[in-house]
Amino acid sequence: MAAISVRTGPRRRRSVEGRQRVRDGLTDTLIHLLLLVVAVIVIFPLLWVVGSSFGPSGGLANASPVPENATFDNYVHLFTQTNYGRWYLNSLYVAVINMVGSVGLSALCGWVFARIRFRGRKASMLGILILQMFPSFLTAIAVYMLFLNFGLLDSLTGLALVSIAAALPYNTWLMKGYTDNLPASLDEAAALDGAGRLTIFRKIVLPLMRPMLTFVAITSFTVPWMDFILPRLLLQSSGKQTVALGLFQMITDQYSNDFTTFAAGAVVLAVPITILYIALQRHLVTGAMAGAEKG
Structure with a gap:
């Protein structure tokens, strides 16, 4: 009986450690997903503003995070006009x-x-x-x-x-x-x-x-x-x-x-x-x- 408990002890510890690693992995994954969502929420408006500053002059209809024809006209207009x-x-x-x-x-x-x-x-x-x-x-x-x-x-x-x-x-x-x-x-x-x-x-x-x-x-x-x-x-x-x-x-x-x-x-x-x-x-x-x- 003692021999059986000796053999099952390491198996139980390995099982517990395996479940703990799985939980830690899931926790890390959720944390990284949350950070990714927050990063997208924060970075996208910044990209939109920066891209719009290099876009064609005009109103919101011409604003875009990735302008097709990037130009510095907006910056020139900003400091000259x-x-x-x-x-x-x-x-x-x-x-x-x-x-x-x-x-x-x-x-x-x-x-x-x-x-x-x-x-x-x-x-x-x-x-x-x-x-x-x-x-x-x-x-x-x-x-x-x-x-x-x-x-x-x-x-x-x-x-x-x-x-x-x-x-x-x-x-x-x-x-x-x-x-x-x-x-x-x-x-x-x-x-x-x-x-x-x-x-x-x-x-x-x-x-x-x-x-x-x-x-x-x-x-x-x-x-x-x-x-x-x-x-x-x-x-x-x-x-x-x-x-x-x-x-x-x-x-x-x-x-x-x-x-x-x-x-x-x-x-x-x-x-x-x-x-x-x-x-x-x-x-x-x-x-x-x-x-x-x-x-």
Whole structure:
């Protein structure tokens, strides 16, 4: 009897392992199918826009993911017959200021809330938490009246300041949460060596915050780059329009319904974001690997 159980034991284990391999194979197959479906859903509209930008000029009837006679006429028309260049520079100006300001302020505020104990700290953190729950467009009327009273309407710099203020609560919480996970012993060791608080922040904490700084930089550049509500509210003259306003006007004006030129503008619009992500993604990957090794 013992000999029979010895012989059947390995067979049972092999049977269990075989069923487990089948289940794992089915799971992997379903995951890959799901990823394939998601990829098709995401990529097809992008291919449609890119293909339409190289198609014959005209409306939606001439748009196609694979144009028969590819041409650069839409791009030439975009930069010669419209103010796309001016819109592009305006958006770039606002996005860069918002990125630099958001990264600097949120890093400093997050470090202060994470490392320094002061009176009113909990109340301030609670206020920031409440503020980040409300979308920025809910304060549109208040922002408009404030800008009207201070003479900041139709100002690209004012638009950048509003974008920084709108994203500051959320970015501050991100930075605080990340800084809380950094070892405080590094700060204490530097303080024993005579380093001041700003020196500790600049030379020790700030380099360790690089992955989160990279994430905030990318998001802070992307949001105003594609924002439509605040520019529509605060910008009035045609020379101060951003790309979002210009492209919207390009397809909604009753005398202009050129969707292929609009597609060309959308393709060019994606170039800076793509370059920025490619240039900074190594910092994100390095930070993720460092966090995994630390964990």
